Amino acid sequence: MEAKSESPSTAILKLENLNLHYADKHVLKNINMDIQPHSITALIGPSGCGKSSLLRCLNRMNDLIETTAIEGKIMYADKIDINSRKLDVTQLRRKIGMVFQKPNPFPKTIYENIAYGVRIASRVSKSELDDRVEEALKKVGLWKEVADRLKDSGMALSGGQAQRLCIARTIATKPDIILMDEPTSALDPISTQTIEELTLELKENYTVVIVTHNMQQAARISDNTAFFYLGELIEYSPTKVMFTRPTQKRTEDYITGRFG
């Protein structure tokens, strides 16, 4: 499809009047939001505010829940409506990858963990596959640690290594956008730091949307921050502005720790 005649926006994701229901629960209320390419966008807010649900709208993971009803548009790169029923979700998920809260490597070898997604997407030769695996592991800084034991189980890695393996698995399918759902909440402080540094590097080549419970984390790594409360987008602004001069009382209360 051609881009519309008016000047195309720079946003890679455009959410327009997004509403999400789980059964009779109204989880997301009229969300309008632009996500900029090659940046890190943090979604923050207290538990149950809808931030994870929003993230799962972006790669249609909510499809797994039978009672989901969604309205509104999510435009990807100005031309694809993610909510379209005709969309091939497997293609979409190769372009919009996801990293989960708890590291969830497949019970396969380290090599197979990464090769899996590549093989499913396209037919590749053994040598190309080897290259893709190596490239992905190098990008997450895991290559040196595991190069001599690619045949070991991915489940044998430590928490931080396993999470980097999961990021490598996501990168290997050559996505545009990486969604991260509290990727460090199950990790120790040192592993958390490694993942944060890695996330900062990722933004050169990818767009990152990260859900986090940890406000310092949002402040440290994100370019823009969105604050959600009870399914509404309360405030969305550059992170520096949000954490120094929030315009909304509720945002200020949350980031100063008055509730949460």
Next chain:
Amino acid sequence: MMTRTRKFSDIAGYAMIYSLTALAFIPLVAFIVYLIAKGIGRINFEFLFTASASMESGGILAPLFGTIVLTLASLLFAVPISLLAAVYLSEYARKDRWFNIIELTIVNLAGVPSVVYGLFGLGLFVIFLGLGKSIIAGALTMACMSMPLLITVFYQALKAVPGTLREASLAVGASKLSTTFRIVIPTALPGIFTGVILATARIAGETAPVLFTVAAYYMPNLPQSFSDQSMLLSYHLYVISTQNTGVAEEQKYAVTLVLVVLVLVVNLIAIWARARARKKIGNLG
């Protein structure tokens, strides 16, 4: 004083638990030792690997071969069908009223006495489908009997695969079908082997379902095709213990020992395969 009483009750508790566990093992061990003592004298190469000219003296190759073939053939029918049924229930079926009815039906079928399966097999496979008394009819009957058990165990194994693995697979762009066959089933393999172990032991040992569908009282030669009848260890044992008075004591014990060891060996192979599968998928199973 307090600690001393505590210590005493602790020791008493352990002693009780250990002795009760031992108590559970004693009959089993005694049974096997008794079987070996009574039957081992008869067992040699000739006993195992020749088909006999007479029931009283001879080699048990015919029933041994029959049991192995029947068991494998039954599993060949039962395992794929049960696995697909379990996949449907755990991955695809909506958890609605129908699901509950199906689940209840499977539990009920698992509790049906085996002789009923035997009569069902006689009616459906032997007579209605005209397969006659044959290995194929017996295998299909045994498959029907073992499927409820297999489906239940497979279903539990699939359900135990963490949902986060399914999500991870879908999130890299795998379809639901790929996710099921490349992630969920391989992860559930140890549990699937457990089901096969249980079914194998049951099929090899059952007598009632084969009585009307496949078992031959006596055959001097091995069956030539799947449409032939066959002798079977379980039925042979029944025959030489109750129907034929001329069989020596030692012969009966030897046949029993072979049947028990056969089941044991099959189990050991399956347990080894399960351990290998567990090791392969890491520390999950």
